[in-house]
Amino acid sequence: DQQVKQNSPSLSVQEGRISILNCDYTNSMFDYFLWYKKYPAEGPTFLISISSIKDKNEDGRFTVFLNKSAKHLSLHIVPSQPGDSAVYFCAATPDNYGQNFVFGPGTRLSVLP
Amino acid sequence: EAQVTQNPRYLITVTGKKLTVTCSQNMNHEYMSWYRQDPGLGLRQIYYSMNVEVTDKGDVPEGYKVSRKEKRNFPLILESPSPNQTSLYFCASSLWDPNTEAFFGQGTRLTVV
Numbered sequence: 001d002q003q004v005k006q007n008s009p010s011l012s013v014q015e016g017r018i019s020i021l022n023c024d025y026t027n028s029m030f031d032y033f034l035w036y037k038k039y040p041a042e043g044p045t046f047l048i049s050i051s052s053i054k055d056k057n058e059d060g061r062f063t064v065f066l067n068k069s070a071k072h073l074s075l076h077i078v079p080s081q082p083g084d085s086a087v088y089f090c091a092a093t094p095d096n097y098g099q100n101f102v103f104g105p106g107t108r109l110s111v112l113p
Numbered sequence: 114e115a116q117v118t119q120n121p122r123y124l125i126t127v128t129g130k131k132l133t134v135t136c137s138q139n140m141n142h143e144y145m146s147w148y149r150q151d152p153g154l155g156l157r158q159i160y161y162s163m164n165v166e167v168t169d170k171g172d173v174p175e176g177y178k179v180s181r182k183e184k185r186n187f188p189l190i191l192e193s194p195s196p197n198q199t200s201l202y203f204c205a206s207s208l209w210d211p212n213t214e215a216f217f218g219q220g221t222r223l224t225v226v
Contacts, residue, residue, distance in 0.1 A: 004155070034214060043117070043203050043217030044156070089155060100171070101215070103148075103155040 003027045004092050006104040013111050019077040021107050023090030026071065030092040034101070035064060035075050038087045047088070048075070080111045115140050119204050119218035126194055126225055134189045134221050136204030142216075143209045145187040146171065147179065149200040150220075156203065162187055163209060194225040 005024045013019045023033075031052045036044035050057040050064045050073065057064050063076045077084055087108050091101040117138045126132055138145065146161035148171075158171030162181040176198055178190040187206075191198060201222050207215040 002155075006155075009153075036217075041219070043205075043219050045217070046214035049214065091156075100146075100158060100161060102172075103157070105153050105155040 001026070002105070003030075004090055004102050004104040006088075006090055006107045008107050009105070010108040010110070013080045013109065015082055015111055015113050016079045019075075019080045019084065019109055019111065021075040021077075021088050021090075021109065023073045023075075023104055024071060025073075025090075025092050027092070027094070027102070028071070029094040030102075032093050033064070033066060033073055034091045035062075036089045036091060036103075037084075038089065038106070044089060077109075080109075082111050082113050085109055085111045115216065117204055117206050117216050117218040119202075119221050121221060122219065123222050124224070126223070128195055128225055129193045132191050132194060132223075134191075134202060134204075134223070136187045136189065136218060137185050138187075138204075138206040138216070139185065140206060140216065141184065142206040143184070144215075145181065145204065145206045146215070147177070147187070147189045148203045148205065149173065150203060151200055159189070159202075191223075194223075196225050199223060199225050 034049040035047040037047045038044040048062045066073045087106045089106045090104040093101045120135045143164045147159040148156040157173045160179040162168045204218040205215040
């Protein structure tokens with residue numbers, strides 16, 4: 001049973017509009033969440049993270065929102081650019097479990113020019 | 114330049130022929146891990162190492178071995194590869210601090226026939 005779920009395998013958005021990628025988790029012990037971006041033929045690269053003591057974290061065009069009661073987080077990209085087209089992975093870990101992240105299956109984002 | 118280097122990038126082998134995928138990092142990170150990526154399943158952790166001579170199983174360790182004789186290197190060993198180990202493999206390194214991101218290698222695409 002997957003502890004981190006990304007129920008949309010793919011998403012298409014027009015350039016300049018908002019992209020919203022969703023992630024749900026089942027383990028209430030998860031305390032730290034990250035988003036990674038992956039281009040074809042490359043390894044995942046870190047995008048943004050959020051600790052459970054916060055409900056929002058912003059970094060430029062990227063904002064992550066965390067709703068602990070709903071066990072849900074989302075990544076907002078505003079405005080979306082064609083270079084954002086990639087697979088996005090949500091990852092989570094309990095704070096006392098070091099770097100043993102559990103990854104979701106990923107969402108492929110396509111930003112159309 | 115800070116990086117995680119995996120070799121080879123692509124490998125086709127036959128069932129039962131032992132192989133090693135190397136991983137090296139130049140960031141003096143304590144923590145290193147191996148993941149495999151399969152369609153619809155995201156990244157699943159195979160093995161991890163918290164420091165030299167300290168390794169432990171991840172979620173899918175069957176059929177794999179690792180070693181951590183030096184801090185910078187963390188090879189993945191398949192003693193007797195089988196077709197179900199055909200996958201995309203990623204090595205990652207990070208500080209042990211859970212509130213930091215992991216750096217990933219570029220991946221090794223392994224095909225076992």
